[in-house]
Amino acid sequence: MDNQFNFILALPEIVLCILATGILLADAIFKTKDSSLSYTLSLFALVVTTIITLVQWNSGVVGTTFYSQFTIDPLAYLLKVFSYLAVLATLIYSHQYLIERQMVKGGEYYALSLFALLGQMIMISATSMLTVYLGLELMSLALYALIAVRREHLTSIESAMKYYILGSLASGFMLYGMSMVYGATGSVILSDIAQVLQNGQFNQMAFVLGVVFVVGGIAFKLGAAPFHMWIPDVYQGAPTAVTLTIAAAPKLAAFAMALRLLVEPMITLASSWQPMFIILAVLSLAIGNLTAIMQTNFKRMLAYSTISHIGFVFLGLLSGVTDSQLASGAYGSALFYMLTYILTTLASFGVILILSHQGFECEEISDLAGLNKRNPLLAFVILVLMFSLAGIPPFVGFYAKLVVLQSALAAGHITLTVVAILFSLIGAYYYLRVVKTMYFDEPAKDVHIVGNKLDFRSGVLYINGLLILLLGILPGGLLALCVQAIDASLKFPY
DSSP: OOOTTOGGGGHHHHHHHHHHHHHHHHHHHSOOGGGHHHHHHHHHHHHHHHHHHHHHHHTTOOEEETTTTEEEOHHHHHHHHHHHHHHHHHHHHHHHHHHHTTOOSSSHHHHHHHHHHHHHHHHHHBOBHHHHHHHHHHHHHHHHHHHTTSTTOHHHHHHHHHHHHHHHHHHHHHHHHHHHHHHHHSOSBHHHHHHHHHHTOSOHHHHHHHHHHHHHHHHHHHTOTTSOTHHHHHHHHSOHHHHHHHHSHHHHHHHHHHIIIIITTOGGGHHHHHHHHHHHHHHHHHHHHHHHTTOOBHHHHHHHHHHHHHHHHHHHHHTTEETTEEOHHHHHHHHHHHHHHHHHHHHHHHHHHHHOBTTBOOOBGGGGTTHHHHOHHHHHHHHHHHHHHHTOTTSHHHHHHHHHHHHHHHTTOHHHHHHHHHHHHHHHHHHHHHHHHHHHSOOOTTOOOOSOSOOHHHHHHHHHHHHHHHHHHSOHHHHHHHHHHHHHHHHOOO
């Protein structure tokens, strides 16, 4: 029997919490220029947490603790390591941007980023509805504050208010759904809920109604249509550094929440949530791709692009259950899609951060006009990103789409597969429009030459872009790791 208070299993969370709190104290005591101490300590905290997690993963440390409310398995390790790397890249890309706009008068930006990551880690390891909600609120509260960190900027404040009100509403829906599931099954522990569902001793009407609200909450956090309206406004209105914080790592936690809450305990009742996933997938693919075509703002276009890609993730998730049988490969393909999409998102917003400078925000697609003449290497990185998002070989986005479509076909969703392909073809237009603007449009005469300096963050961006190419050529290792992690998680005795 597992130790009910085995703190070793939660060691990365404990260490990160201590270090994030220490950053706030250190910044209050040792005032440094541009909060360089907080930035350095944040990177140090992420490296330390990554090392602890990798050591535990390599040692085979798995188990549950805190009365089965918190678990460590290969899926948790994989998602946490990618979350650390996503936040690490976010901080590196954002550092100069924050300094130029005087957004780091204290260490609050870095501490809030780490507390948001802590909430994501709790969500990833949660095996109880209470733990899921605890992690969700910790992450959300930190993100609300981050969006409003530029207090004198009215657009940022407006975005923060929108995200706060809509996010609170979604959290309320999810909590209400969880309470109905608890009322129907008599437990908040996911393994106990699974047992009750197998025995058939539950109130089906209350349970299904509760699942509807839970799915609504998950769809909001992932940004799926029709719960997507906050994404374009928040992505455009928030400072780009914060937009990247919202767009990357939290998606991994929301993906874990969908798996933990719906797939693992509710497999026997997949027919109650699969139709909702089909609707979410089709609406996200349609609304995301069709609306992105009309956008002239680059950040807003990427926001609608996110919605369309979440449609593909839902396509993979709904293909994982056929005739009450689990298909680890389908969930593995959805996880592979999510990980590679996060990798591309990091680079996409990283490019915007590098191209922006004091007094200029590179937010319109027209701002990229003639970039190939000003900085061919950076233009090529953006070409790689756009081709990957469009699903053009040999970049990783093509392979990610391919494995999800294969999973959908294997599950018998032929119509859905055709719909996804059609909307992907439509979506390729707005990605190629960006490439055309960079390579064939003339730049404005007074445009400032940017991004030519090779520094640390530019180096990270080029490595990021290279990974998108290499994973497209050699995707087997990461895909196998995703399938293994999902398979181990689904068989794990909670």
